[in-house]
Amino acid sequence: MKKNTEVENVMEKIVSLAKRRGFIFQGSEIYGGLAGTYDFGPFGVTLKNNIKRLWWKRFVEEREDMYGIDAAILMNQNVWKASGHVAGFSDPLVECKKCKRRFRADHLEDKKKCPECGGELGPEKQFNMMFKTNVGAQEDEDSISYLRPETAQGMFVNYKNVLDSLHPKLPFGLAQIGKAFRNEIAPRDFVFRLRELEQMEIEYFVNPTIEAGKEGSWQSVFDHFRLQMHDFVEKDLGLAKTKVHELEIAPGDLAHYSKRTIDFEFDFPFGKKELYGLAYRTDFDLKQHSQASNVALDYFDEESKSRFTPHCIEPSFGVERTVLAVLTDAYQEEASEKEGEEPRVYLKFSPKVAPVKVAVFPLLKNKPILVEKAREVYATIKKELGAIGIYGVEFDDNGNIGKRYRRQDEIGTPFCITVDFETIEKDAGITIRYRDTATQERMSVSDLVKKLKENLAV
Numbered sequence: 473m474k475k476n477t478e479v480e481n482v483m484e485k486i487v488s489l490a491k492r493r494g495f496i497f498q499g500s501e502i503y504g505g506l507a508g509t510y511d512f513g514p515f516g517v518t519l520k521n522n523i524k525r526l527w528w529k530r531f532v533e534e535r536e537d538m539y540g541i542d543a544a545i546l547m548n549q550n551v552w553k554a555s556g557h558v559a560g561f562s563d564p565l566v567e568c569k570k571c572k573r574r575f576r577a578d579h580l581e582d583k584k585k586c587p588e589c590g591g592e593l594g595p596e597k598q599f600n601m602m603f604k605t606n607v608g609a610q611e612d613e614d615s616i617s618y619l620r621p622e623t624a625q626g627m628f629v630n631y632k633n634v635l636d637s638l639h640p641k642l643p644f645g646l647a648q649i650g651k652a653f654r655n656e657i658a659p660r661d662f663v664f665r666l667r668e669l670e671q672m673e674i675e676y677f678v679n680p681t682i683e684a685g686k687e688g689s690w691q692s693v694f695d696h697f698r699l700q701m702h703d704f705v706e707k708d709l710g711l712a713k714t715k716v717h718e719l720e721i722a723p724g725d726l727a728h729y730s731k732r733t734i735d736f737e738f739d740f741p742f743g744k745k746e747l748y749g750l751a752y753r754t755d756f757d758l759k760q761h762s763q764a765s766n767v768a769l770d771y772f773d774e775e776s777k778s779r780f781t782p783h784c785i786e787p788s789f790g791v792e793r794t795v796l797a798v799l800t801d802a803y804q805e806e807a808s809e810k811e812g813e814e815p816r817v818y819l820k821f822s823p824k825v826a827p828v829k830v831a832v833f834p835l836l837k838n839k840p841i842l843v844e845k846a847r848e849v850y851a852t853i854k855k856e857l858g859a860i861g862i863y864g865v866e867f868d869d870n871g872n873i874g875k876r877y878r879r880q881d882e883i884g885t886p887f888c889i890t891v892d893f894e895t896i897e898k899d900a901g902i903t904i905r906y907r908d909t910a911t912q913e914r915m916s917v918s919d920l921v922k923k924l925k926e927n928l929a930v
């Protein structure tokens with residue numbers, strides 16, 4: 473574990489780069505911000521979209537057993553009563569009697585003394601983390617609704633709709649990407665713990681009568697997703713394998729709905745913390761909703777002619793935590809050989825997640841002949857890559873070439889292409905510069921296109 477000041481230093485540099493280069497801004501910044509909210513800028517939203525696209529491709533498009541949905545964020549309040557969130561989605565809270573500041577009790581070492589002013593802390597209370605609102609003009613008990621604290625329930629309440637409309641056979645899953653809201657007592661660590669977040673979740677339904685060891689049993693499905701989650705992290709996101717750790721949650725610490733949970737932890741600069749979760753939710757949710765709504769949420773198995781409530785395996789991923797893992801894993805500083813010169817900073821993104829994949833420059837900005845040729849190369853690359861679904865090609869003629877390299881390094885662009893006088897005078901092709909080594913190579917435009925296609929294919 474790194475020293476506190478070192479951690480703060482790294483995080484400060486990453487937060488500053490994220491802002492300076494248009495990835496992530498403080499929410500409502502010009503008004504002094506709103507704690508626990510962040511806004512994603514042009515490169516941030518592209519990074520996020522690339523992550524979501526990779527997830528959707530792996531977990532929905534490439535499978536025959538997964539059905540995507542997009543449920544409403546506002547739901548009937550009875551959903552949250554049945555799911556257990558109204559009664560139990562809370563964190564322990566203590567308030568200082570002197571300064572009135574509030575803290576999460578389980579984050580405090582000394583539960584008697586205020587960490588801010590030293591005053592006496594009051595008794596521990598449960599604080600429900602759902603944002604409550606009223607739907608419609610009436611503000612009474614019946615109009616209460618909540619901003620969903622997880623996307624999961626949108627899938628349980630649509631189980632029957634998908635079954636009735638598409639008639640999938642077990643095992644099958646529902647998948648969803650969307651916003652969730654939690655009134656966290658202590659949002660912290662940049663985009664690690666937020667009040668407005670995005671989740672990518674799967675509720676995968678299985679036949680509970682299949683014995684362990686057989687295909688389709690909850691145990692085998694659990695193991696399947698466990699491996700898929702590792703593949704997503706390592707092969708799609710390109711995160712360092714050594715930074716991802718599994719944590720088996722002890723039976724006494726499991727959520728009320730879970731019989732088994734594994735947390736996927738990641739080595740963030742501020743410590744080893746939860747990145748994702750994989751839970752065996754049994755038939756808890758379908759049974760709760762069935763009882764509360766009086767609608768049968770079961771399954772008729774044609775083969776055995778039996779009716780039962782499916783059990784559920786839930787792989788759950790936070791989008792912003794993924795962004796943070798990707799950003800912190802990618803951040804690199806390379807000391808300069810020249811004395812007194814600032815280190816080279818670059819983001820070593822996997823090409824699959826990089827917001828800009830290729831940047832094209834004219835060597836000099838004020839030479840029309842170079843600009844024109846560079847524009848031509850840019851158009852060719854854009855067209856060729858666009859034809860195979862790869863976007864993120866940028867034309868850049870701002871400042872001098874050194875500044876352009878610095879900027880592209882800091883936004884994690886893997887390939888920079890320069891058009892110079894040799895390109896035109898000697899028909900010598902372009903130069904390609906590789907971000908991670910800062911080395912350059914000269915090649916023809918057709919070889920370049922081939923190389924980019926090989927290296928960028930998703």
Ligand code: GAP
Nearest residue numbers: 622624664665666669747748749788789790793
């Ligand atoms: N449906 C299950 C569920 O929501 P969770 O462990 O509470 O389980 C799942 O959340 C994932 O959502 C976490 O592993 C994390 O990636 C993300 N997440 C949860 N709370 C978050 C928060 N306050 N800020 C950012 N991400 C969060």
